[in-house]
Amino acid sequence: MAAATIKDVAREAKVSVASVSRALNDGRGVTAETSQRIRDAASRLRYVPHAAARTLITRRTNTIGALLPDLYGEFFSELIRGIDLAARARGLHLLVSSSHDDADAAAAALRAMQGRVDGLLLMSPHADAAFLQQNLPHDLPTVLMNTRLAGADYCALSVDNDGGARLMVEHLLALGHRRIVFIQGPSGNRDAAERELGYREALASHSPDSPAIVLHGDFSEESGYRAGQQVLALRPRPDAVFAANDMMAIGCMAALRDAGICVPEEIAISGFDDVPMARYVTPPLTTIQVHIAELGSQAMELLGEQIDNPDTVMAGTHRRVNAELVVRVSSGAPLV
Amino acid sequence: MAAATIKDVAREAKVSVASVSRALNDGRGVTAETSQRIRDAASRLRYVPHAAARTLITRRTNTIGALLPDLYGEFFSELIRGIDLAARARGLHLLVSSSHDDADAAAAALRAMQGRVDGLLLMSPHADAAFLQQNLPHDLPTVLMNTRLAGADYCALSVDNDGGARLMVEHLLALGHRRIVFIQGPSGNRDAAERELGYREALASHSPDSPAIVLHGDFSEESGYRAGQQVLALRPRPDAVFAANDMMAIGCMAALRDAGICVPEEIAISGFDDVPMARYVTPPLTTIQVHIAELGSQAMELLGEQIDNPDTVMAGTHRRVNAELVVRVSSGAPLV
DNA sequence: CTGAAAGCGCTTACAG
DNA sequence: CTGAAAGCGCTTACAG
Known part of the structure; x- marks a missing residue:
């Protein structure tokens, strides 16, 4: 059996297709009794209006x-x-x-x-x-x-992104960290650029003496690991690392752990995104949550x-x- | 400007709408020259066929x-x-x-x-x-x-699920584990039931002497933690735990760690799903990967x-x- | 090869 | 309140 059309309903309810359309749409312009008869017929026939036909005339696809x-x-x-x-x-x-x-x-x-x-x-x-x-x-x-x-x-x-990055820098500054490294995201990525901007702005406005220290990264865990190795080589050693996303923060933590550095006792680490695993890594990661x-x-x-x-x-x-x-x-x- | 219709293209190419339709669809029944003229007109007008109209007649929505x-x-x-x-x-x-x-x-x-x-x-x-x-x-x-x-x-x-669970049990048995606990998923969940079945079957066929030890769980990390605590109380203590999903395995690992038990030295742990964080937990989790x-x-x-x-x-x-x-x-x- | 016409299933003025 | 008719934009036999 093919799907019922408005004609079938009209025949079943003994009315015109126009009345069926009215009864089933706004319901106005039809007596309650007729409307009910139409509804009954429609449900008996399991009528579902044909979306394409309706779209063609209403210009709406919903x-x-x-x-x-x-x-x-x-x-x-x-x-x-x-x-x-x-x-x-x-x-x-x-x-x-x-x-x-x-x-x-x-x-x-x-x-x-x-x-x-x-x-x-x-x-x-x-x-x-x-x-x-x-x-x-x-x-x-x-x-x-x-x-x-x-x-x-x-x-x-x-x-x-900008505001989130600022929140993080303020948090790290409030904890007393002064040398805060930022690990960049991929060049050309707007989110990454905005996060870096927030980092620079917050640092400049809240702690003008703290230098902006920016390391390269591309959002991948591996790039975070490499950045972590660079962090280890920096003198004086940074207090904190703020990675442009969580995966790089996690990679960075791995690099520090492999070098025998304790997080957060020796260096604080933070990320951005709050991916699900952020709470499961060791230690759990401080980050910026975005309500996706x-x-x-x-x-x-x-x-x-x-x-x-x-x-x-x-x-x-x-x-x-x-x-x-x-x-x-x-x-x-x-x-x- | 409203979107161009097939009529507009027909007028522009000086042909009938039927020819436009033919030229733009199968391309047959139209001379190459006419077809080209129609295509030119169509692209000049940025013509895109109206999906609803086409659906109405072809009965295909694509x-x-x-x-x-x-x-x-x-x-x-x-x-x-x-x-x-x-x-x-x-x-x-x-x-x-x-x-x-x-x-x-x-x-x-x-x-x-x-x-x-x-x-x-x-x-x-x-x-x-x-x-x-x-x-x-x-x-x-x-x-x-x-x-x-x-x-x-x-x-x-x-x-x-069944085959995957069997693979895991065989893996654990091959490593010499004999007392293998299974942490169940939620009752009524078909995946969970199939995984449990696979566990029981593999145990029965490859190591008939090993008892099936099944603990309750509901796929949540918390239920895995609780099951982990139960594992600690079992005597003799199990060699291995196979959780019906990764999150429970991770919860179970947390319970064992909190009790000072070393994984995998004292108890082996494994899960099912291969969620992204499986490789990031400490120690990284052996699991069954499903190609979702x-x-x-x-x-x-x-x-x-x-x-x-x-x-x-x-x-x-x-x-x-x-x-x-x-x-x-x-x-x-x-x-x- | 090409075009006129019917028709897909619906909605909506327009009459009555 | 109700119905006949036009028309949305397309495709497809059917003629020519």
Whole structure:
């Protein structure tokens, strides 16, 4: 048996298809009695309106698209979870697309989304100004997430990397540390750059005498290990290390441990992200927690606002998701 | 400017819409010259066919739906990644829906997917026989993933929990351990039950004299810690612990460490899953690695086969994804 | 090879 | 309140 259509319901309830449509949608313009008869017929026939037919005429898909760079790891799983939750709350479906190796693939994915979604959540390393100009349908509500670009032409949402980094530096300074090394993330990575900026700013404003000491890294554990070895060679030896992400902090701890250095007694260590394993390493890692799921939810909210108010100009709206300090053993704070 | 339609392209290329459709689809029934003119017009107008209109007539959405219980954690992120990769390879879009608190919510999600997808990947704790019978559109290709049920009526794909558990027991036996404790997962969880079965079978067949010693657990780290405390009280003391998942193994290690027991010198520990932090705990955890992404990809493949061959009866097809032994320090094996 | 026309399943003015 | 009809954008027999 093929799926029932609105015609079948109309026949079953002995009314016109127009009445079926009215009864099942806003419910107005139909007597309660007729409406009930129609509903009965619909459920008897297990009628589900054909989404494509409805989309064709209403111009609404009730679906939003999320274009992500990758789906690897906890970060994206949390991000999608947050998006999904907020989308569901609005009765919207979620179409995901990821792992576009190059700008062409991302553009193709963007094109394929056209007509399938009412709005777009976009996080892509390829999404620079030219790319967006070229590939983004002009009338499609879009929210940029953590892309390198956050110009006045688009809505954007990002993590408060800067503020989070400042919190960490203030924490380390408050513990009396003065020589605080920063391990960088990959060059060209905006999150990493913002974290470094926060580090430099906080140091300059709260402890002008403390030098900014920056070591190279690329977010990998290995690069953290190598940075840890460099830390050991520095004279005078640093009090503390602040890595631009947790994995490098963990790598750095391994290097210090291999050299017989005690953390946090001899050197404090801290990271950024609060990955799940941060609490399980030895010693547990002090870090900055980012509410990834909230990033997703808020982006979805922002997108929802745009979709609901197509005439309101929201371009240029830029919001930030808070980052919080999570104090554990590795920074050497007295834990209450 | 509204998006261009097929009519606009037809006008621009001075042909009928029928020719545009033919040129842009199979390309047959049109001279090369006309075809080229149409393609030029289409790209000039940035024409993208309206997905809903096409779906309405072709009855194909080129989208598959994934109904998942939750999106929390590494497992689902890997699963979606695998699904997405395989879907993309087939030119299919991916619609995800998750976190259905009860059977009603799951049923609603299922209904909402109807007409939006060409096939369904289903992993849900609510999906028992009655639920599927009641809510699954009969003509929609579906693959069940790790649901409690894998009857002859559906296609299914699952992890070889049983085989994985056997591999682990054989590994521990080969190392000379004879009193091997098993920490259970939550009751009612099929994965957990299969892992326990594998443990019992391997023990019975390879070391009939070794007693099966089973402690309660629920997959949480805390329950692993409690089980670890129970292990300490057992007399004679066990040689080894095999936890039904990694988090419990990690909790158990913490309990042993707190009691001053050395792992693996005094007791070997092992888990199941190979979560990312398994390699970072001290000592690194011997475990069973499950290729989650592959689980997703294979499910997608199986679904693709069904979609491509609607007449072939594939109900009852049941495939399994391999699980592999990953030897690290915690089981006490001599590492080469 | 090419075009006119029907039709996919729905919603929404427009009459009555 | 209710129904007949137009139309959303596409594809596909059917003629020519």
